[in-house]
Amino acid sequence: MTSNTRYKSRSLRSEDGREEKEYVGFATLPNQVHRKSVKKGFDFTLMVAGESGLGKSTLVNSLFLTDLHKDRKLLNAEERISQTVEITKHTVDIEEKGVKLKLTIVDTPGFGDAVNNTECWRPITDYIDQQFEQYFRDESGLNRKNIQDNRVHCCLYFIPPFGHGLRPVDIEFMKALQDKVNVVPLISKADCLTPNEMRKLKDRVCEEIVKFEIKM
Numbered sequence: 001m002t003s004n005t006r007y008k009s010r011s012l013r014s015e016d017g018r019e020e021k022e023y024v025g026f027a028t029l030p031n032q033v034h035r036k037s038v039k040k041g042f043d044f045t046l047m048v049a050g051e052s053g054l055g056k057s058t059l060v061n062s063l064f065l066t067d068l069h070k071d072r073k074l075l076n077a078e079e080r081i082s083q084t085v086e087i088t089k090h091t092v093d094i095e096e097k098g099v100k101l102k103l104t105i106v107d108t109p110g111f112g113d114a115v116n117n118t119e120c121w122r123p124i125t126d127y128i129d130q131q132f133e134q135y136f137r138d139e140s141g142l143n144r145k146n147i148q149d150n151r152v153h154c155c156l157y158f159i160p161p162f163g164h165g166l167r168p169v170d171i172e173f174m175k176a177l178q179d180k181v182n183v184v185p186l187i188s189k190a191d192c193l194t195p196n197e198m199r200k201l202k203d204r205v206c207e208e209i210v211k212f213e214i215k216m
């Protein structure tokens with residue numbers, strides 16, 4: 001096989017007028033896929049989970065959805081962020097250097113208010129499973145071009161700052177999620193701790209994650 005048959009090439013005139021050779025062949029497949037997905041944009045879904053009152057909604061609001069310093073005024077007790085009672089979804093379209101990203105943030109109600117916290121992760125794992133099922137159904141359907149990918153890609157798990165590491169409920173919670181979604185543990189309200197306390201807690205949490213074989 002000569003090089004001619006192996007790679008067909010065609011000439012393209014680039015923006016600055018130079019002649020550019022673009023190879024046509026399967027070697028360009030990665031570029032084609034790349035171009036196609038950049039044009040279409042990406043979907044990314046981030047979820048927050050953990051005990052009630054650890055600042056999940058606050059993080060969501062301050063990260064993406066509200067401008068902290070715009071018309072800032074101190075709110076009274078009722079106007080402050082209220083407790084989340086159901087799974088809520090916010091979507092924002094972000095564009096950076098021509099690459100579009102549809103970012104979805106899923107805020108979940110914290111556990112810990114009930115007397116019995118066994119299986120408190122159930123609503124969250126159910127939600128994740130539902131999104132998988134929805135995607136599966138859409139993919140098996142006729143109109144596969146415009147599927148919106150709502151599968152949860154990443155879950156931030158909030159660890160309370162006042163304990164001495166992970167509690168049994170934290171371990172169980174993360175273990176229930178670990179095979180469905182990428183879990184990223186984070187220590188909430190870290191501003192309440194001194195740098196020393198912070199380091200100790202972090203080391204402890206890392207040790208326990210290894211000990212209990214939690215996949216991050």
Ligand SMILES: Nc1nc2c(ncn2[C@@H]2O[C@H](COP(=O)(O)OP(=O)(O)OP(=O)(O)O)[C@@H](O)[C@H]2O)c(=O)[nH]1
Pocket residue numbers: 050051052053054055056057058059081082083084085108109110111188189190191192
């Ligand atoms: N010190 C400190 N307080 C915080 C931080 N983030 C949030 N808070 C406060 O913690 C309280 C609870 O915050 P929320 O964001 O409502 O907590 P949540 O995790 O969404 O609670 P649920 O909706 O019940 O699950 C609020 O009074 C916040 O002002 C933080 O990083 N540091």
Ligand SMILES: [Mg+2]
Pocket residue numbers: 056057058082083084107108109110
């Ligand atoms: Mg909340």
